[in-house]
Amino acid sequence: MKNTTYLLHTLTQQDIPPLIALSDSVGWDYDEAELRTVLSAGSMFGHKDEDGQLVSCSAIICYEDQLASIGMVIVHDSCRGYGLGRELMQACLSFVSKETTIMLVSTPAGKPLYESLGFTTAEPLHKCLRDHFSPPTIPSMNADDPVILPMQLEDVAAIIELDGQAIGSKRSLFVQARMKQAASCLVAKDAAGKTVGYGFSIQGPVNLIIGPLVAPDFATAIRIFCRLTQGHTGKLRVDVPNGQAAFLDFLEQNGFTKVSEPPVMIANANQLPQRNGTYYGIAAQIFG
Template identity: 45%
Template sequence: MRPLNITELFLEQFETHDILGLIDLSNSVGWDYDVDEVTTVMSSGRIYGHKNDEGQIVSSAAIIDYSSKLASIGMVIVREDYRGMGLGRKAVEKCLESVPINTPIMLIATEDGKPMYEKMGFHTIDIVSKYLCNSYEPLITSSDLYSNISPLSEEDLSGVISFDTEAFGVNRETFLMNRINQSKDSLVVKSLDGAIIGYGLSVKGPVNLILGPIVAADSETALLIINELAKNHPGKLRIDVPSGNDIYMSKLEKCGFIKVSQPPIMLINSNELPLRNNTLYSIAAQIFG
């Protein structure tokens, strides 16, 4: 028997005092959001959902709007006892309504969520490959290229944002600044003439060290960044890779990464994502697109 009738639930935008409640919701379905991750989501976009009459959060959906050219939806969660009541759909609809009309909106779907998104008008345009690694085996790398990898500095920020814009298709400065602040390590690679040819971040989660975004001029540079971010980490790693990077993925597998799923990338209000230049080797996380 369901705990409450849907008319007794309240849809609202969550604030910082709701972060612990959102983490409890995440834990209830086996997801591993923590304070830092939810803070980055909230600082970069908006999170909506329902509370019951006791103030417990029972559903959520987040939207990160990068510009009128693209937004990304994620963190779509419904507590088990409250499923089948349309709460997830209502939270997602609130996200859709919160951005300018006809804004292309993407999401990376779970298997359970895909049918709902299809009914709402989303269609599959691609996949992303989720990789996990329990024991990383370092790559043999080029010392010449390696010498040009350094911690990302404030002076590098404008160049990194421009480099990322070409890779992702839209400017996502607010998100990147929040993600860099959250990161365990942030690295930049420069050519001999000082031009940025790659950057990468690692973010420490409760279970995995998340590697991404990784943006690079070529797969060798991307792998050098991965090696530097991962080589001294004793625990588990996670990386999510867009399609079209087969050579890169095969080398990741030689380092100990195992492909565990290929969730679909879905889109509404457009037939394709904004134009990208094929330098996005790993996304930040599924919620951020």
């Protein structure tokens, strides 16, 4: 076998079934709904062999303020060692300008490749899992505590603003695509009716995923989190950005296990965009 037998393609919705199979081959649990969100918010590339079988993939999601996220970089075991991973990354890198900060969450196997392409480690991410979760008793609310409510269409613009301040870039297209996918969408509103936080839950093939989760303070983050998980009896996952020690302590005290701390890596910049400390749970590693 030679590299010339593998051609790089731009992938579409028609490639979702083989993308799911490729994801399964490395133990990742992407499903149709997740991949439709990825393709709605970003672009995907992949190699196909002479028979048209998909053997690799990668995705890049571009946000509004010169920020992009790369994820789902997969090469099938049978096709490793032919430079396909590098070609996938180069396709993603060439998709944006050199002024765009690019972030990704690295696996141990992928880190040497990413470093060779100029990526450096910015900070760790905290991946937390629990098989079953019973929300703890939440302290009684004070009169000025934000109330947690189901999201309405009129909240979308405020959510996009809050999300942009939390991650360091607006990502309108992604937020709206994720909202359509979500099992539950909640907002936190202050006494004046202003939206000050929000959270989504996504039901994946294995876990109920909590994120994005944006809140003005730890107590509000807990309230949103517990409402999003209320009544759920299966597995749970939340990936917590660095700097949220109190939230990580809360998860540990309630039976979550931190299973890994994968590095968040960046290129075309020395650090991640400025964030305001309100980001408690990321959407998914592919989205940053």
